[in-house]
Amino acid sequence: MSEKYTKFTVNLKGYSVEEREAIALKIIDKIIQRTKSGKDKDNKTFPKYATGPDKGKTPNLTLTGDMLDLLSVVRNASAKVQIGYSSETTDDETLGKVEGNVRGTYGQPTPIKGGKYARNFLGITESDLQKILKEFPKGSDESQSRAEKTILLRKNAEKLSGSVELEDLDE
Amino acid sequence: MSRHSEDLKKFQKDVQEAVSILSEPSYLSALGKTVLERVINRTRLGRGVRERGGASGPLKSLSSSYKEQRKKLKQKGELSGLTTPGKSNLTQTGKLLDSADVTSVKRGSVTLGFRGNHDPGLTNETLAGYVSKDRPFFNLSQAEEKALTREIENELQKLLNVL
Numbered sequence: 001m002s003e004k005y006t007k008f009t010v011n012l013k014g015y016s017v018e019e020r021e022a023i024a025l026k027i028i029d030k031i032i033q034r035t036k037s038g039k040d041k042d043n044k045t046f047p048k049y050a051t052g053p054d055k056g057k058t059p060n061l062t063l064t065g066d067m068l069d070l071l072s073v074v075r076n077a078s079a080k081v082q083i084g085y086s087s088e089t090t091d092d093e094t095l096g097k098v099e100g101n102v103r104g105t106y107g108q109p110t111p112i113k114g115g116k117y118a119r120n121f122l123g124i125t126e127s128d129l130q131k132i133l134k135e136f137p138k139g140s141d142e143s144q145s146r147a148e149k150t151i152l153l154r155k156n157a158e159k160l161s162g163s164v165e166l167e168d169l170d171e
Numbered sequence: 172m173s174r175h176s177e178d179l180k181k182f183q184k185d186v187q188e189a190v191s192i193l194s195e196p197s198y199l200s201a202l203g204k205t206v207l208e209r210v211i212n213r214t215r216l217g218r219g220v221r222e223r224g225g226a227s228g229p230l231k232s233l234s235s236s237y238k239e240q241r242k243k244l245k246q247k248g249e250l251s252g253l254t255t256p257g258k259s260n261l262t263q264t265g266k267l268l269d270s271a272d273v274t275s276v277k278r279g280s281v282t283l284g285f286r287g288n289h290d291p292g293l294t295n296e297t298l299a300g301y302v303s304k305d306r307p308f309f310n311l312s313q314a315e316e317k318a319l320t321r322e323i324e325n326e327l328q329k330l331l332n333v334l
């Protein structure tokens with residue numbers, strides 16, 4: 001699997017590391033919401049299913065939800081963020097699904113019908129990016145404050161998720 | 172103290188208040204049920220998870236002889252509509268996965284498990300433990316953990332908009 005199909009980069013020059021992290025998290029939220037509504041990275045509706053029980057329906061890339069839920073900030077450095085799936089921490093099956101959707105290969109060595117059925121969800125339009133960046137006016141205290149709050153909220157949510165335990169069935 | 176620091180300090184206080192509200196048993200119980208639904212749906216799709224935070228993967232296939240047994244059950248109308256004879260998804264009658272529930276909840280903690288008896292003398296919990304040996308499923312995958320975090324974050328945000 002090629003890494004170029006499983007991540008994308010957003011240039012965020014002039015933003016602090018916290019701002020870049022917070023902006024990236026907002027981009028991820030946007031991608032998940034947009035994909036679940038059946039739209040690709042250019043806000044175009046995904047090609048409908050060509051065969052099978054869902055023939056004619058618009059996909060939303062959500063069966064278990066795993067693929068979209070694993071979308072994350074892969075790298076945050078040098079005035080850029082990389083969003084997608086790290087080959088170091090993501091399982092091969094998910095990486096394969098991502099590439100299959102992005103390229104329209106679905107397990108085949110090359111895109112089916114020239115990529116006609118590709119569902120490229122990895123990216124964001126400039127317009128949608130600008131809407132997010134409006135919340136982070138570059139160089140402002142407001143932006144840095146918003147970023148720190150976003151990260152704080154995520155950290156508290158992660159901590160609280162530990163409140164949910166599943167019984168150890170081995171005992 | 173700068174205005175920025177004061178603002179962040181107040182926000183931290185508000186977040187702690189929101190966390191305290193979400194730590195109440197009533198909220199955690201509802202959250203637990205949402206998590207359970209995802210775990211059970213994922214299992215019914217034929218996927219298991221070996222350990223918390225791990226990847227999900229296909230459950231171990233059924234043996235040929237067991238598939239034949241399940242074909243006969245289906246012919247008699249005794250195989251759940253949520254499975255097929257050849258599908259490995261810990262579903263025969265559906266009773267085991269249907270028995271998954273919140274087994275305890277208190278402030279700051281909710282536990283998910285299995286309730287009741289599957290058959291006389293065999294609890295669902297024991298059966299779940301037995302099937303888990305070859306087909307571990309009752310763990311949150313990395314993706315499910317992230318989804319849980321996102322769900323909690325959304326709830327915290329809603330509370331903060333109110334506080």
